[in-house]
Amino acid sequence: MTPEELRKLASSQEEARPEPKHRIKICVAAGCLSARSDQVLQALQDEIARRGLTDECEVKGVGCLGLCTAGPLMVVEPEGVMYEGVTPEDASDIVNSLGGKPVERLLCPADSPFFQKQYKIVLENSGLIDPEKIEDYIARDGYTALARVLEEMTPQEVIDEITRSGLRGRGGAGYPTGLKWSTVAKAGGSRKFVICNADEGDPGAFMDRSVLESDPHRVLEGMAIAAYAVGASQGYLYVRAEYPLAVKRLRTAIRQAERLGLLGNNICGTTFSFHVDIRLGAGAFVCGEETALIASIEGKRGQPRPRPPYPAEYGLWGYPTLINNVETFANVAPIIRNGGDWFASIGTEKSKGTKVFALAGSVKNTGLIEVPMGITLREIIFEIGGGIPEGRRFKAVQTGGPSGGCIPEQYLDMPVDYESLAKVGSIMGSGGMIVMDETSCMVDVAKFFMEFCMTESCGKCVPCRVGTAQMYDILQKITTGEASMDDLALLEDLCDMVKHTSLCGLGQTAPNPVLSTLQYFREEYIAHIVDKQCPAGVCQIHRREGH
Numbered sequence: 001m002t003p004e005e006l007r008k009l010a011s012s013q014e015e016a017r018p019e020p021k022h023r024i025k026i027c028v029a030a031g032c033l034s035a036r037s038d039q040v041l042q043a044l045q046d047e048i049a050r051r052g053l054t055d056e057c058e059v060k061g062v063g064c065l066g067l068c069t070a071g072p073l074m075v076v077e078p079e080g081v082m083y084e085g086v087t088p089e090d091a092s093d094i095v096n097s098l099g100g101k102p103v104e105r106l107l108c109p110a111d112s113p114f115f116q117k118q119y120k121i122v123l124e125n126s127g128l129i130d131p132e133k134i135e136d137y138i139a140r141d142g143y144t145a146l147a148r149v150l151e152e153m154t155p156q157e158v159i160d161e162i163t164r165s166g167l168r169g170r171g172g173a174g175y176p177t178g179l180k181w182s183t184v185a186k187a188g189g190s191r192k193f194v195i196c197n198a199d200e201g202d203p204g205a206f207m208d209r210s211v212l213e214s215d216p217h218r219v220l221e222g223m224a225i226a227a228y229a230v231g232a233s234q235g236y237l238y239v240r241a242e243y244p245l246a247v248k249r250l251r252t253a254i255r256q257a258e259r260l261g262l263l264g265n266n267i268c269g270t271t272f273s274f275h276v277d278i279r280l281g282a283g284a285f286v287c288g289e290e291t292a293l294i295a296s297i298e299g300k301r302g303q304p305r306p307r308p309p310y311p312a313e314y315g316l317w318g319y320p321t322l323i324n325n326v327e328t329f330a331n332v333a334p335i336i337r338n339g340g341d342w343f344a345s346i347g348t349e350k351s352k353g354t355k356v357f358a359l360a361g362s363v364k365n366t367g368l369i370e371v372p373m374g375i376t377l378r379e380i381i382f383e384i385g386g387g388i389p390e391g392r393r394f395k396a397v398q399t400g401g402p403s404g405g406c407i408p409e410q411y412l413d414m415p416v417d418y419e420s421l422a423k424v425g426s427i428m429g430s431g432g433m434i435v436m437d438e439t440s441c442m443v444d445v446a447k448f449f450m451e452f453c454m455t456e457s458c459g460k461c462v463p464c465r466v467g468t469a470q471m472y473d474i475l476q477k478i479t480t481g482e483a484s485m486d487d488l489a490l491l492e493d494l495c496d497m498v499k500h501t502s503l504c505g506l507g508q509t510a511p512n513p514v515l516s517t518l519q520y521f522r523e524e525y526i527a528h529i530v531d532k533q534c535p536a537g538v539c540q541i542h543r544r545e546g547h
Contacts (some may be wrong), residue, residue, distance in 0.1 A: 005147075006138050006142075006143055006144055006147060009135070009138060009260070020055065020056055020057055020058040021056045021057065021098075021099070022056065022057045022058070022076060022077065022078075022079075022098045022099070023057075023058045023060075023076070023077040023078075024044060024057065024058070024059045024060075024074060024075075024076050024077075024094070025060060025061075025062040025074065025075045025076075025077070025127065025128070026040055026041045026044070026059070026060070026061055026062065026072065026073075026074045026086075027061070027062060027063070027064060027065045027071060027072060027073045027074070027127065028041065028061030028062065028063075028131075029063055029064035029065075029126075029210055029213045029214055029245075030206075030209065030210075030213060030245050031064065031068040031071050031206075031210075031367075032064075032065075032068075032071035032072040032073060033245070034071075035071045035072050036072065036087070036088065037061075037071065037072035037073075037086075038061075039088045040072050040074070040086050040087065040088050040090070040091070041059065041060075041061055042088070043088035043089075043091035044059045044091045044094065044095070045059050046091070047091040047092055047095050048095060051095065053095070057095075057098065060130050061130060061131075061132075062075075062126075062127050062128060062129060062130060062131070062214075063125070063126040063127055063128075063129065063131050063210070063213060063214020063215055064123075064126050064127060064210045064213065064214045064368050065082075065126070065127040066114070066115070066118075066123070066126070066127065066367045066368045066369060067084070067108070067114055067115075067365060067367045068366055068367035068368065069364070069365055069366040069367060070084035070085060070108055070365075071084070071085070072084075072085070072086045072087075073086075073108065073127075074086050074094075075127070076094070076097075076098070076102075079099075079102070080110065081102045081107070081110075082107070082108040082109075082110040083102075083103065083106040083107065083108055084106060084107075084108035085106065086106055090103065090106060093106075094106075113383040113384055113386075114365045114367075114369075114384050114385075114386065117371070117375075117379065117383055117384050118369055118370050118371055118384070119346065119354050119370060119371060119372045120354070120370045121331060121334050121343075121346075121353065121354050121370065122211060122218075122327055122330040122331060122354065122356050122370055123211070123214070123215075123356065123368070123370045124140075124334070125137065125140055125142075125214070125215045125218065126210070126211070126214040126215055126368075127214070128140070129215065131213060131214050131215060131216055131249050131253075132249055132252050132253075134217060134253065134256040134257065134260065137215070137217040137218070141337060142217055142218070142221065142333075143217070143221055143257075143262050144337065145221060145225060145332070145333040145334075145336035145337045146221050146224050146225055146228075146262065146267070146268070146333070147268050148336065148337075149225050149228055149229075149336060150228065150267065150268050150270045150272055151268070151270075155185060155228060155229045155230070155231065156185075158225060158228065158229040158336070159178055159181045159182050159185060159229050159230075160178075160340075161335060161336060161339070161340045162177055162178040162181060162229070162332065162335060162340065163176070163177075163178025163179070163181075163182070163340070164178075164339075164340030164341060164344065165177075165178070165331075165335045165340035165341075165342075165343035165344050165352060165353070166340075166343065166344045166347075166350075166352030166353070167328065167331055167332075167335065167343065167352060167353060168351065168352070168418065169324060169325065169328050170324075170325055170326075170327035170328045170331070170355070170356075170430065170431070171197055171288075171324070171325035171327075171328065171430055172400065172403065172427060172428065172429045172430050172505075173505075174351070174418040174428060177324065177328060180312060180322065180324070181226065181229055181230055181322060183310075183312040183313070184230040184231075184232075184312045184320050184321070184322040185229060185230045185231060187312060187313050187320035188320075189319050189320050190319075191232075191233070191234070191319045192230055192231050192232040192233075192319055192320045192321065192322070193232055193234050193235065193236065193315060193316045193317075193319060193320075193321045193322070194223050194226050194227045194230065194232045194234070194235040194236075194274075194321070194322045195235065195236050195237075195238060195290075195293070195294070195297070195315075195316065195321060195322065195323045195324075196219060196223055196235070196236070196237045196238065196323075196324065196325070196326060196329055197238055197288065197290065197293060197323055197324065197325045197326070198212060198237055198238055198239040198240070198243070198246070198325070198326050199238055199239070199240050199281045199287050199288045199293060200240065200243075200288075200326075200430060201240070201283070201284075201285040201287075201288050201401075201456075202400075202401025202402065202403075202429060202430060202432040203401065203402065203432070203434075203449075203452060204358060204360045204361070204401075204432050204434050205358050205401060205429075205430060205431060205432035206358045206368070207326075207327060207356045207357065207358050207368065207430060207431040207432075208325065208326035208327065208430065209243050209246050210358075210368050211326050211327065211330055211356070212239070212243065212246035212249065212250060212326060213243075213245050213246045213249055215330070216246075216249045216250045216252075216253035217253050217256075217257065218329075218330045218333060219237075219250075219326055219329045219330055220250075220253055220254065220257055220263065220276060221262075221332070221333045222328075222329030222330055222331070222332035222333055223235045223237075223274075223276060223329050224262070224263065224267065224274050224276075225332050225333065225336060226322060226324070226329065226332060227274045227322075228272055228274070230320075230322050232274070232322065233273050233274055233275065234274070234275055234276075234277075235274060235275065235276040235277070236276070236277055236278070236279050236297055236316075237250060237276060237277070237278045237279070238279050238281055238287070238293050238296070238297060239278060239279070239280060239281065240280070240281040240282075240283050241280040241281060241282060241283065242283055247278060247280065250278060251278065254276055254278075263275065263276055279296070279297050281293075281296060281302075282302075284296075284302045284456065284458070285402075285452070285456035285506065286302055286303070286304065286456055286457070286458045286504070286506050287302040289304045289504045289505050289506060290311050290323045291304045291305045291307065291311065291504070292304045292458065292504070293323070294311060294315055294316050294321065294323075297316060298316065298317060301458075302458065303458045303460045304458070304460065304503055304504035304506075306503065311323055325430065327355075327356055327430070327431070331343070331353060346372050346373070347372055347373030347374055347417070348373050348374040348415060348417045350417065350418065350419055351373040351374065351417035351418045351419065352373065353372075353373060354370050354371060354372050354373065355370070355371060355373055355416070355428065355431060356368065356369070356370045356431050357369050357370075357371070357380070357431045357432070357433045358431060358432050358433065359380065359381075359384070359385055359433050359435070360432070360433065360434050360435070361397075361398075361433075361434040361435040361436055362388055362389065362392065362435050362436055362437040362439075362440070363381060363385040363386065363387070363388065363389070363435040364385060364386030364387055364388075364389050365384065365385050365386040366385075369384055371384070371416070373415075373416065373417045374415045374416065374417055375415065375416055376412065376413050376414060376415055376416065377397060377407065377411065377412045377413070377414055377416060378412040378413055380416065380433070381394065381397060381412070381435055382394075382412075385435065388435070388437050392437040392438055392439065393437060393438045394409055394412070394435070394436075394437060395408070395409070395436045395437050395438050395440055395442075396408050396409075396436045396440070396442065396445075396520070396521075397433060397434065397435050397436065398426075398432075398433070398434045398436065398445070398513070399421060399426045399427065399428065399429060399432065399433050400421070400426055400427035400428060400429030400430075400432065400509075400512070401429045401430065401432045402449045402452050402453050402456075402509075402510065402513065403427060403429055403505065403506075403509035403510070403512055404421075404426045404427050404429050404432075404509075404512055404513070404516075405424070405425040405426030405427070405512045405513060405515065405516030405517075406426070406436070406442060406445060406446075406513060406516045406517050406520065406521070407421075407424055407425075407426055407516070407520075408520040408521070411424050416428075424516075425512065425515060425516040425519055426512070426516060427509070427512070438536065439536055439537075439538070440536060440538070441479075441524065441534050441535070441536040441537075441538035441539055442517040442520075442521040442524050442536075443475065443478055443479055443517065443521075443524055443525055443528055443534075443539065444479055444534075444536075444538050444539055445513065445517065446475055446513045446514045446517045447472065447475040447476065447478075447479055449510075449513040450468060450471050450472045450475055450510065450513065450514060451472055453468050453506060453507075453510035454468040454469050454471075454472045456506065457506060457507065457510075458506075460503060461501075461502055461503040461504075461507065463497060463498050463501040463502045463503075463507055464498060464502040464503065464504075464506060464507030464510065467494055467497060467498035467502070467507070467510075468498065468507070468510050470494055471491060471494050471495065471498070471510075471511070471514065474487050474488075474490060474491045474494070475491070475514070478491075478525060478528045478529060479528060479534070479539040479540075479541075480539070480540065480541065481528060481529075481532045481533075481539075481541035483528070483529050484529065485529060485530075487529070488525060488529060491514065491518075492518065494511075495511035495514055495515050496511075498510060498511050499511045499515075523535075524536075528541070
């Protein structure tokens with residue numbers, strides 16, 4: 001099937017029904033569904049059917065529109081009107097407004113910085129297509145990159161294009177994607193595998209989940225292109241079971257793609273075959289580490305193993321295996337369609353393209369955003385995010401989840417890229433971004449993430465298993481006013497030991513929240529220990545006699 005045949009297929013689906021005068025698109029991603037967007041969708045369909053307007057007005061569910069704090073969100077076309085906080089009871093007023101004056105009380109300003117300052121590549125289809133209709137995806141050039149690759153390009157040419165783009169792995173470490181693909185392609189072995197890591201476990205992170213819920217075919221197409229490039233015929237999507245909507249839509253997408261010959265045997269009438277299966281994770285954070293993830297797929301306990309050998313040479317069942325995360329694969333098709341040089345023109349010298357973030361915490365506009373690499377933290381938080389609510393002061397922003405660090409106000413004008421974040425003691429991570437205001441206690445924040453890492457440690461290596469527990473105990477003593485300065489010195493020694501002797505990334509990065517808060521908010525630790533008080537008023541200090 002050529003790209004032209006794909007487009008004809010999509011247009012034939014559209015021609016089967018009259019062109020409606022109005023299109024109403026309602027977000028049916030998890031965030032808006034939690035606010036009853038499915039009931040809004042049903043109420044509008046019922047209202048339109050009751051009035052006999054079915055041929056004039058199309059109502060459909062679409063993926064995430066981004067501004068989760070204002071959900072349920074809705075877009076009415078061709079007027080270009082966006083509504084927020086819609087309820088089923090608003091259905092009649094919305095239908096009455098079609099072609100006329102919009103419903104003022106529901107208007108969401110689509111020209112606000114939240115929408116205007118974004119640059120969408122991964123999320124270019126989110127909010128525009130029905131994630132459960134492959135025809136919608138194909139109508140927006142879906143699978144044309146795969147068809148082009150199979151018809152016109154050699155595997156090496158595909159790898160060269162990805163390398164030229166400068167795409168780096170979006171799972172956290174930022175490893176060059178083209179180099180990883182090239183290593184797997186050159187590896188020997190009778191079989192090879194492609195794995196999509198969708199085990200998104202960072203607290204406050206929902207980037208991968210939203211992409212899978214909103215545009216599942218984008219990830220499948222990226223995996224198929226990768227498989228062709230490295231010589232794999234089997235792929236696995238490792239998704240945590242807590243994402244039932246994403247799993248449901250992925251399964252639907254796989255069936256649809258197989259039915260049209262875009263997955264499975266002899267894809268697009270060529271000799272290339274690629275099958276994709278889903279494996280559900282039980283929610284262990286450590287399974288985000290690639291060797292632990294592989295062990296889990298194999299049916300073993302999800303524990304990391306020493307590297308080398310790396311999965312690119314010795315991975316799933318001992319065969320060469322390519323592992324990338326959801327966002328990485330979602331960038332592949334547009335790179336092939338538009339060229340590596342196009343992607344490389346976006347972002348900074350060493351951090352190309354865009355990055356998807358889950359913006360959460362003490363910020364007015366919480367939600368899913370995609371911005372070019374190099375944008376400043378100030379732009380993200382105070383323009384796209386709308387600033388800190390209730391007139392409170394910004395205190396810190398935490399990036400990279402439990403593996404990241406807390407960045408203070410002095411670095412708000414720092415560009416967001418892999419190198420800059422590393423310089424200030426944080427990491428890009430998979431894209432979680434939690435904003436904190438003056439009501440947050442940074443010692444308590446460090447304790448929260450340390451408790452998470454301690455609980456999620458697989459226990460295989462002593463530094464992580466014992467060290468995180470000891471660090472948590474010291475942080476607990478500090479927040480209750482029972483610690484001494486000797487405890488603080490011991491905490492810093494433990495951070496160094498755990499960071500440099502743990503087996504995998506979980507333990508190696510677990511001290512980051514502690515180290516960054518000690519670096520930038522040391523006075524809060526001192527206040528807890530010496531003055532027996534929590535400056536933010538969060539911790540319940542146990543005052544002893546004499547204090």
